[in-house]
Amino acid sequence: MRTPLDSPFSPGSDTVPQVWAGRTAQLSDWRDVLRPRRLAGLPERGRTVLGEAGLGKSSLVRRIAADAADRGDWVTPQLRIPSGADPLKKVAQALLEVARQARLPAARERSIGQLLSRVETVAAAGVSLTLRDQPGPEPYTTLTELLIEIGRAAMKRGDVIALIHIDEMQNIGSEEALSQLLIALGDALTFEEAVEVPGGAVVQRALPIAVYLTGLPEFADMAGARTGATFARRFQTTTLGPIDDDDLTSALQPFIVEGWEIPDGTGGTTRILMEPEARAAIVDLSRGEPFLFQLAGQQAWYAGTGDLINRAQVIAGWEMARSEAAAHVERILARLPRREREFLEEMAALEPKERTLTAIAKSMGLDRGSAAGPTSQRLDSIRGILRRGKPYTFRHRAVEAYLTTQWPEVS
Ligand SMILES: Nc1ncnc2c1ncn2[C@@H]1O[C@H](COP(=O)(O)OP(=O)(O)O)[C@@H](O)[C@H]1O
Ligand SMILES: [Mg+2]
Structure with a gap:
């Protein structure tokens, strides 16, 4: 017997979901590129993972951080920037925690003790330290120094990396705080330590530090406007799109073949199975949105x-989830600037093969396609909601379904 207490689905939480789908490129980037390269002292940029709400940015980096922690790496505690908060304080606090994992407070050097107490001051006062015109270093140099010490400690330990994850970057309201933070992280990532290699030669190597920044697509504008080319040189940006149906299908495979194991209430275990038709319905209804996938699974x-989840239950469950699914897409649309929303609405109103820039611009009441160019470019490269091919297509399949079909109604 299954009860809500045993459900492995987790809509709306950004902990690592038990029923995990896809994102293999990003996971492999961490395991096969970023981590091993930084461990080897090779330069590798920080990673910025952006995307619309519910696409799984926080979960992805949580999963990466969990993987890192399992290997014994040093990982920042959950660090999301609340709107309007001073990020330097938050980051300083989180770095002090990483410094504890690195056992820096036990270090004998006086300089490290002094550095830690300067970081304590940043954790308490944040960016206001700069504005107050105090003597002494700017907060960002203090943070960079601590990151470098953490990196040195990791290098000495060997085979561990310090992973810094900052979530909800778009919430940083102060330009000053944002640029200080990006400089601190970027300077630590590009810092090179001289080390002696066997044979006596001295080489420069990067420190074993990895940085992940996550947030809404707007963050790309904020960072670009302020630090532009420097930011792009130091961070590699990925905009998450929907998850492929194949990946969602595979994620539910354990339910099909052996069943999902849950406690049976009497000290043993039992298994919950799913009909292939039920799985197909969940995959179809979620339209590649991880949030909706969890929601559909949970309601089913x-x-x-x-002990068997069948198609009728998926459909009945979706009845309960439908208004939430609609609200999810409406929230994404409501957050867009009016021009961008109009663009999507006019694009949706055209027949798929007629969705060219010129035709969409004309529907918007503009006389030339180029007048809508910047809008379409943002929707493609910054937000990842559409793809400017010939013709234009939707990349965000839930937005497409909402604007062009009866979805989330089930026919
Ligand atoms: N790769 C994934 N596979 C399955 N479910 C996922 C995946 N990534 C995220 N989710 C689920 O989607 C929902 C939204 O994820 P979250 O990380 O909070 O998104 P974001 O941070 O982009 O807003 C959560 O309920 C989470 O459990
Ligand atoms: Mg999130």
């Missing part, structure tokens, strides 16, 4: 108590 789980 709740829609019955037996």
